[in-house]
Amino acid sequence: MGKINVNDKEIVVPGELLAIGMDNFPGNGTYREGENIVASRLGLVQIDGRTIKLIPLSGRYIPKKYDIIICEVTDVTVNGWRLETNSPYQAMLSMKEATSEFIERGADLTQFYDLGEHIVCKIVNVTSQKLVDVTMKGPGLRKLKGGRIIGVASNKVPRIIGKQGSMVSMIKDTTGCNLTVGQNGLVYIDGPLEGELLAIMAIRKIEEESHLSGLTDKIKGFLEKNAKVKSVQKHETKPKEISKPQQEGL
Amino acid sequence: MVYKERLNGRKFDETRKIEAKVGIIPRADGSAMFSIGNTVAYAAVYGPRNLHPKFLQDPSKGILRCNYNMMPFSSFGERVRPGGSRRSKEISLVTEKALLPVLDLNEYPNSVVDVFIEFPQTEAGSRCAGISAAAMALADAGLVMKDLIAAVSVGKVDDKLVVDLDYSEESYEDGPVADIPVAMMPNHDKITLLQMDGLISRDELKKVIEMAKKVCKEIYTIQNKALKEKYTNGAKTLGEKHV
Numbered sequence: 001m002g003k004i005n006v007n008d009k010e011i012v013v014p015g016e017l018l019a020i021g022m023d024n025f026p027g028n029g030t031y032r033e034g035e036n037i038v039a040s041r042l043g044l045v046q047i048d049g050r051t052i053k054l055i056p057l058s059g060r061y062i063p064k065k066y067d068i069i070i071c072e073v074t075d076v077t078v079n080g081w082r083l084e085t086n087s088p089y090q091a092m093l094s095m096k097e098a099t100s101e102f103i104e105r106g107a108d109l110t111q112f113y114d115l116g117e118h119i120v121c122k123i124v125n126v127t128s129q130k131l132v133d134v135t136m137k138g139p140g141l142r143k144l145k146g147g148r149i150i151g152v153a154s155n156k157v158p159r160i161i162g163k164q165g166s167m168v169s170m171i172k173d174t175t176g177c178n179l180t181v182g183q184n185g186l187v188y189i190d191g192p193l194e195g196e197l198l199a200i201m202a203i204r205k206i207e208e209e210s211h212l213s214g215l216t217d218k219i220k221g222f223l224e225k226n227a228k229v230k231s232v233q234k235h236e237t238k239p240k241e242i243s244k245p246q247q248e249g250l
Numbered sequence: 251m252v253y254k255e256r257l258n259g260r261k262f263d264e265t266r267k268i269e270a271k272v273g274i275i276p277r278a279d280g281s282a283m284f285s286i287g288n289t290v291a292y293a294a295v296y297g298p299r300n301l302h303p304k305f306l307q308d309p310s311k312g313i314l315r316c317n318y319n320m321m322p323f324s325s326f327g328e329r330v331r332p333g334g335s336r337r338s339k340e341i342s343l344v345t346e347k348a349l350l351p352v353l354d355l356n357e358y359p360n361s362v363v364d365v366f367i368e369f370p371q372t373e374a375g376s377r378c379a380g381i382s383a384a385a386m387a388l389a390d391a392g393l394v395m396k397d398l399i400a401a402v403s404v405g406k407v408d409d410k411l412v413v414d415l416d417y418s419e420e421s422y423e424d425g426p427v428a429d430i431p432v433a434m435m436p437n438h439d440k441i442t443l444l445q446m447d448g449l450i451s452r453d454e455l456k457k458v459i460e461m462a463k464k465v466c467k468e469i470y471t472i473q474n475k476a477l478k479e480k481y482t483n484g485a486k487t488l489g490e491k492h493v
Binding site: 011013014015016017029031038040041042056057058059060062088089090128129130155211 | 279280297298299300309312352354357358359360361389390391392393394395396397398435436437438470473474477478481482
């Protein structure tokens with residue numbers, strides 16, 4: 001009979017022995033060595049039936065098919081745009097995937113997406129050599145105007161979104177901001193100034209406390225406490241100029 | 251001559267005081283500090299990230315680049331001159347070779363993982379401290395590794411086999427000295443770095459490597475604890491990141 005050496009939700013480091021025996025299966029972030037299952041990265045143990053897997057706690061974003069990400073246009077080429085994806089790899093947006101409009105041969109592509117602009121796009125293909133293709137065709141995929149973009153650790157993205165988007169909609173409702181979370185760890189926030197700042201504070205709090213239980217309630221309390229202060233000042237805010245999204249904390 | 255007693259009463263198989271800390275450089279993808287006695291190493295890992303110039307890229311896997319640097323004020327004598335040297339270049343290379351066997355970079359073709367190891371203060375055993383720090387920083391960066399790497403220097407001073415030589419022992423003049431840096435995978439009992447300066451007999455070498463194995467396991471427990479500490483106390487990851 002096999003023996004599991006670790007508890008559920010325990011943090012393990014590379015090389016740590018997780019289980020002995022052939023009864024259990026190595027999942028993500030683990031490998032089998034002889035009869036043993038060993039951790040191959042730093043992570044949180046999740047025992048799923050007879051499978052032992054690790055949830056990563058750190059690491060850069062690596063592009064994955066069907067992910068929706070926020071990118072910056074870094075180059076305009078003959079047949080499309082090259083994008084910075086907050087990962088080791090750049091993405092390509094081809095003309096065909098960018099718009100259903102007819103684009104004349106030799107047209108100036110910067111009139112669609114100019115250098116330095118940010119877009120929300122979806123990854124359609126990632127090759128073995130990590131060549132990434134993205135599309136702008138789909139609901140919610142668009143160019144970003146105004147607002148600001150912040151970077152978060154990409155492994156915290158699921159916590160920022162919450163179960164079925166509960167966390168994001170809560171932040172949206174209390175701060176009056178429009179929020180788009182890219183899987184690559186870039187978050188776009190657009191709304192009244194106080195709302196934006198409050199949303200950023202809430203996201204930073206989620207990042208710091210994502211490992212604790214009762215996160216949603218905590219953030220809810222935090223938002224409600226601070227939103228009151230905000231609503232008093234709300235009337236004094238002037239409408240904001242629309243410009244390129246500000247990047248911060250980079 | 252007989253080497254009777256070590257400085258500040260250490261036993262012959264005892265290391266200097268070891269401290270380890272993870273996540274000390276918020277802007278880096280992974281970082282760690284490892285100190286042993288007066289030698290202090292800081293390691294910062296950046297990546298996997300885009301690699302330029304392009305001819306350095308390897309389409310089959312990611313590459314590892316290590317940089318060992320002693321800060322100009324870190325020591326005394328010849329080594330204090332700022333910037334790279336033949337010595338630092340060699341140590342960067344052996345560090346890289348010591349770390350690569352545990353790393354799996356197949357998932358990151360054409361990219362690079364950069365490791366910068368800086369020493370604000372040194373007194374013997376710096377390459378080992380650097381490797382121990384770098385291993386923790388790589389794990390902190392979330393890279394796929396089959397084990398950590400722990401390193402320590404062992405050797406012979408006069409007639410005694412010793413662990414973790416300090417400067418007075420490295421430069422002991424009344425008898426033969428051997429200084430042997432060893433890096434290993436503590437869970438696999440495999441050696442990834444073995445160098446030697448000095449003279450030692452075959453039997454003694456075998457004995458001294460057994461001593462190194464034991465110490466590396468102790469270092470592993472310290473590394474292990476430091477890594478877990480960062481993540482249990484609520485990782486304070488600053489938002490930042492290279493955008």
